[in-house]
Amino acid sequence: MPLTPNLPLPAALEPGGAVVPWWRDRRVVPWLVQGGVGLTVLVLVAFLLSNLIRNLTAAGLLLSWSWLGQPAGFDIAETVLPFQASDPYWRGLLAGLVNTLRVVIAGLIGSTALGTLLGMASFSGNGLLRGLTRVYVEVVRNIPLLLQLVFWYFVVFLALPNGTAALQLPGVVLAKSGLYLSGFGEGLRWVAPQLVSGVWQAPLRWSVEFAALLTGLIAYSSAFIAEVVRGGIAAVAKGQWEAASSLGLSWLQTLRQVVLPQALRVIVPGLNTQYISLAKNSSLAVAVGFTDLYSVAETTLNQTGRAVEVVLFLLGAYLAIDLFISVVMNSLNRLVQIRER
Amino acid sequence: MGRPTSPLPRLSLRRAATLALLPLLLSACAPEGGSGVQSAKMATIKARGKLICGVDGSLPGFSFVSPDGSYSGLDVDVCKAMAAALLGDPAKVEYRNLNSSERFAALASGEIDLLSRNTTMTLSRDAAGGNGLNFAPPTFYDGQGVMAPTASGIKTLKDLAGKPICVESGTTTELNLADRMREQNIPYTPLKFQTGDQTYAAYLQGRCVAVTSDRSQLAGKRSSFPNPDAHTLLPDVMSKEPLAPATVNADPVWSDAVRWTVYSLFQAEELGISKANIAAKVAEAKAKSNLADLRRFLGVEGEFGKQLGLPADFVPKIVSAVGNYGEIFERNVGSTSRLKLDRGVNKQWKQGGLIYAPPFR
Numbered sequence: 042m043p044l045t046p047n048l049p050l051p052a053a054l055e056p057g058g059a060v061v062p063w064w065r066d067r068r069v070v071p072w073l074v075q076g077g078v079g080l081t082v083l084v085l086v087a088f089l090l091s092n093l094i095r096n097l098t099a100a101g102l103l104l105s106w107s108w109l110g111q112p113a114g115f116d117i118a119e120t121v122l123p124f125q126a127s128d129p130y131w132r133g134l135l136a137g138l139v140n141t142l143r144v145v146i147a148g149l150i151g152s153t154a155l156g157t158l159l160g161m162a163s164f165s166g167n168g169l170l171r172g173l174t175r176v177y178v179e180v181v182r183n184i185p186l187l188l189q190l191v192f193w194y195f196v197v198f199l200a201l202p203n204g205t206a207a208l209q210l211p212g213v214v215l216a217k218s219g220l221y222l223s224g225f226g227e228g229l230r231w232v233a234p235q236l237v238s239g240v241w242q243a244p245l246r247w248s249v250e251f252a253a254l255l256t257g258l259i260a261y262s263s264a265f266i267a268e269v270v271r272g273g274i275a276a277v278a279k280g281q282w283e284a285a286s287s288l289g290l291s292w293l294q295t296l297r298q299v300v301l302p303q304a305l306r307v308i309v310p311g312l313n314t315q316y317i318s319l320a321k322n323s324s325l326a327v328a329v330g331f332t333d334l335y336s337v338a339e340t341t342l343n344q345t346g347r348a349v350e351v352v353l354f355l356l357g358a359y360l361a362i363d364l365f366i367s368v369v370m371n372s373l374n375r376l377v378q379i380r381e382r
Numbered sequence: 383m384g385r386p387t388s389p390l391p392r393l394s395l396r397r398a399a400t401l402a403l404l405p406l407l408l409s410a411c412a413p414e415g416g417s418g419v420q421s422a423k424m425a426t427i428k429a430r431g432k433l434i435c436g437v438d439g440s441l442p443g444f445s446f447v448s449p450d451g452s453y454s455g456l457d458v459d460v461c462k463a464m465a466a467a468l469l470g471d472p473a474k475v476e477y478r479n480l481n482s483s484e485r486f487a488a489l490a491s492g493e494i495d496l497l498s499r500n501t502t503m504t505l506s507r508d509a510a511g512g513n514g515l516n517f518a519p520p521t522f523y524d525g526q527g528v529m530a531p532t533a534s535g536i537k538t539l540k541d542l543a544g545k546p547i548c549v550e551s552g553t554t555t556e557l558n559l560a561d562r563m564r565e566q567n568i569p570y571t572p573l574k575f576q577t578g579d580q581t582y583a584a585y586l587q588g589r590c591v592a593v594t595s596d597r598s599q600l601a602g603k604r605s606s607f608p609n610p611d612a613h614t615l616l617p618d619v620m621s622k623e624p625l626a627p628a629t630v631n632a633d634p635v636w637s638d639a640v641r642w643t644v645y646s647l648f649q650a651e652e653l654g655i656s657k658a659n660i661a662a663k664v665a666e667a668k669a670k671s672n673l674a675d676l677r678r679f680l681g682v683e684g685e686f687g688k689q690l691g692l693p694a695d696f697v698p699k700i701v702s703a704v705g706n707y708g709e710i711f712e713r714n715v716g717s718t719s720r721l722k723l724d725r726g727v728n729k730q731w732k733q734g735g736l737i738y739a740p741p742f743r
Contacts, residue, residue: 116560118546118571126560199587217588218546249589250573327551327576330584336551336574339483343552346506346513348487 097349108345109134115340117332119248130341137337138358144333145320145362147255152262152319153312159263160270161296174267181264187325189261194253194329201249204239220247250331254323262319269315273308274300305377313370317363324359334358419691421635424468427495432474435461436494439479440579443602443715443723444500444522453477456714457498459704460521460627460644464496466703467643467696481577483552486513489630496629496640500524500599502554503626516637518644520624521707522715523727523736526558527597528616529604534591539568539618546571548590550581555595558621578603592616596623598715598723605720639690646697648739649679650706652730657705664698679742686742707737 053061053068063069097103113133116126121143124136162174181189199217201208207216212223214234224244226232234243247255277300285295326333335355342351427433437445437457445455453461453475462472478494486507489497503520506512528547530536539562549556551574563570573590575581582603585593593600597615604610627644629637650656653676655663667676678684680697687694704710711728715721729735 114557114560116563116570116572118573126564195583195587199584199589203588327574328580330548330573330575330580330589332574336576339576340551340556340574343483343486344506344557346486348490 104350105347106350108347108350111345113341114344117337119251119332130345133337134334134341134354137332137334140332140337141323141326141334141358142362144251144254144258144323144326144331148258148262148319148323149316151255151259152266152315155259155263156266156315157270159267160274163267163271164274164296166292178264178267181260182268186257186261186322187328190254190257190325190329193257193260194250197256198249198253204241205236207241209234214241214243216241217249219249220252221245222247248331250326250329253329254326254331257329258319258322261322262315265315265318266312269308269311270304272311273304273306276307277303302377306374306379309370309374309377313367313374316366316370320362320366321359419635419689421633421639421691423495423629423633423636424639424691427468431469432476433461433465433469433496434476434478434494435464436478436480436485436488436497436499437461438481438499438578439477440577441500441599441602442606443598443719443721445477445498447479454714456522456710457500457627459710459714460498460647461496463647463700463704464640464643466699467646467692468639470693470699472703481552482550483576486515489515489628492630495636496627498627500596500625501628502596502623503628504554507628510631514631515628516631516634518627518629518637518641519648519739520626520736521644521647522598522625524596524598524623524625525619526555526594526621526623527600527619528592528594529585529600529613530592530616532612532614536592536616538616539563539566539620542570542592543568544570545592546573546590548573548575548581548585548593550574550578550595551576553595554621554623559594562620582607594620596625598625598721601721601723602715635691639692642686642690643692643696643700645739645742646679646700647704647707647710648730648737649742650697650701651708651737652732652739653679655680655701655706656709657701660698660701664695675742 053066055061064073094103109131110129112127113130114126115133117124117133117136117140120136120140122132122136122139124132159174159177162170163178165171165174198215201215201217203217207214209215212233214221218241221234221241221243222245223231223233226244232244234241236242274296281299281303282295285299290298323333324335327336327339338351338355342348345351435458437453437455439445439447439453441455441457443455445453445457447453458477461475461477465475466472478488480488480494480497480499485497485499485501488494490513497515498521500522501507502524503517507515508517528539528542530542536542542563547559547570549559549572556572556574559570559572573584575584578595578599581593581595584590586607595603597619600615604613604615607613627640629640631637663676664680664682667673667680667682671677674683676682678686681687681694685694687696690696693699705713708730711725712718715723716725725733725735727736729737731738
């Protein structure tokens with residue numbers, strides 16, 4: 042093969058023996074294509090960024106974060122983090138973020154539990170249970186979530202009576218003014234909700250806004266999770282069921298000790314998607330009056346006029362929550378995968 | 383066509399689009415006779431053939447969609463007056479229903495030309511470093527109030543201590559509520575909703591013991607409640623709420639046209655020019671050359687229209703379309719409407735009110 046001294050590559054030859062020109066050389070072309078695509082993307086991003094900066098400069102709105110330290114001037118109804126109107130905006134946004142995390146974490150736990158039970162129930166020997174599960178899943182996942190939240194809030198929770206007429210269940214009181222749950226009171230005594238001069242008192246109180254949002258999110262997400270779990274169980278070979286039952290294991294034992302551990306490797310990646318959806322869906326809180334991150338950010342945006350900064354913050358916050366969920370779920374996924382030996 | 387005041391970036395794509403539109407824009411501008419007054423926004427509206435106006439859409443008296451899909455109300459009449467002045471036809475308006483959080487973004491992005499949506503004029507909304515809006519004169523001087531069910535026995539703000547109060551998020555109302563309650567050390571729970579409809583639905587369901595908003599809005603919403611008499615407006619007025627149409631800060635020619643369209647409504651009332659007598663007044667102005675004020679106002683002489691970039695007879699067009707300010711007020715929110723609001727401070731200055739137009743000179 043003759044070497045051309047000027048090229049770093051040895052010249053390729055046509056079948057006839059002629060030298061292949063560089064624009065048809067398969068060692069050069071991929072680099073050119075990749076470089077071209079990369080350059081196009083780079084130019085496009087640079088163009089968009091410079092355009093954004095030029096527009097913002099023209100409108101006198103260059104990015105600035107000094108407003109974060111200004112007093113917010115608005116109140117938040119229900120916070121885990123103490124917050125008052127004289128606190129700065131960043132504290133308000135943080136309180137909103139904590140409220141969002143509160144509903145997301147509670148939603149993840151609730152929907153996983155309910156979804157797993159529903160997924161298992163769709164393999165039950167009991168036809169009625171199986172049928173009910175199918176009806177639930179089909180009804181819930183085919184109605185828009187926003188509609189369901191509005192339903193839970195305005196039709197269910199706001200229809201609850203107050204005072205003595207409130208719905209009293211063992212350990213829980215459902216009233217329009219909130220959900221009152223039993224819990225540990227002073228000196229670690231178990232305290233149930235009590236009516237004190239017409240107002241319910243309990244160690245733990247949820248607002249109906251929070252309760253409606255949480256119920257809606259759990260009901261919606263659990264239908265999807267049920268399908269993921271059902272898919273995972275169905276992916277386990279039928280022989281596994283038969284082998285387990287021939288060993289004398291019961292239906293529940295078979296499921297718990299033979300089928301579910303194998304099903305997890307199919308279930309976990311699907312769960313990841315559902316968890317991320319739930320975190321994002323929590324921003325619909327604004328429809329039912331729960332002050333989450335999105336709601337605080339919206340008020341902040343209106344008061345400060347710093348639309349770009351607030352939206353960037355929102356994007357960053359939801360991205361961080363979802364990436365965190367993904368990282369956790371991916372590590373879990375590695376744990377449950379079958380190790381090849 | 384130069385655009386020294388344009389907010390648009392010098393972007394090759396936009397430039398190409400402008401070049402393509404150039405013949406269209408020029409032909410639409412031609413009837414004005416090239417007065418030297420140029421506005422990118424007004425050229426766009428004329429080329430489009432309709433004004434895009436941002437309104438609330440669910441607030442009786444101000445902007446409300448009737449079952450047949452037509453809009454009515456005080457805010458809507460401002461849109462109609464602007465369309466009549468610029469395009470010669472009050473029907474050439476496309477309305478966009480906006481909630482309070484969307485409105486400024488819709489205006490800033492150019493999605494709407496004019497915001498006429500019971501918006502309070504404030505410093506930070508006006509300032510270039512804030513929302514960067516340009517406000518026309520207030521068309522309704524309002525104040526924030528509180529409404530509670532009559533049966534609840536709530537008489538003052540103090541009675542609201544520790545109680546949940548419904549409020550629309552992203553409004554000045556939300557901040558005023560926080561300020562007033564903080565001043566008087568009254569603890570309370572604000573329940574914030576994104577739209578007025580959700581806010582009032584939660585109030586009617588009894589989730590909150592009171593709802594707060596501009597007093598005119600409360601009266602408007604109350605008129606559409608199943609049982610309006612069961613709700614009372616508290617006497618407390620918590621703030622000044624001058625409600626004014628707004629445009630973006632970037633096009634002074636367009637902002638001036640909006641400002642003087644609103645002033646025309648005020649001035650017409652002051653001069654006793656109404657929808658009924660506008661034709662007669664124009665005829666009178668044309669016949670009598672000694673009525674200089676009237677002739678200038680109605681565009682028979684002088685070039686006010688040209689200076690604003692509007693047709694010479696923009697005032698007769700406005701008044702024959704929607705009437706004067708007094709007529710608009712009475713028709714939508716006054717004694718002949720369902721709201722039955724008193725003129726109050728919204729009277730003409732000669733009657734001791736705040737409605738005052740600077741000289742048309």
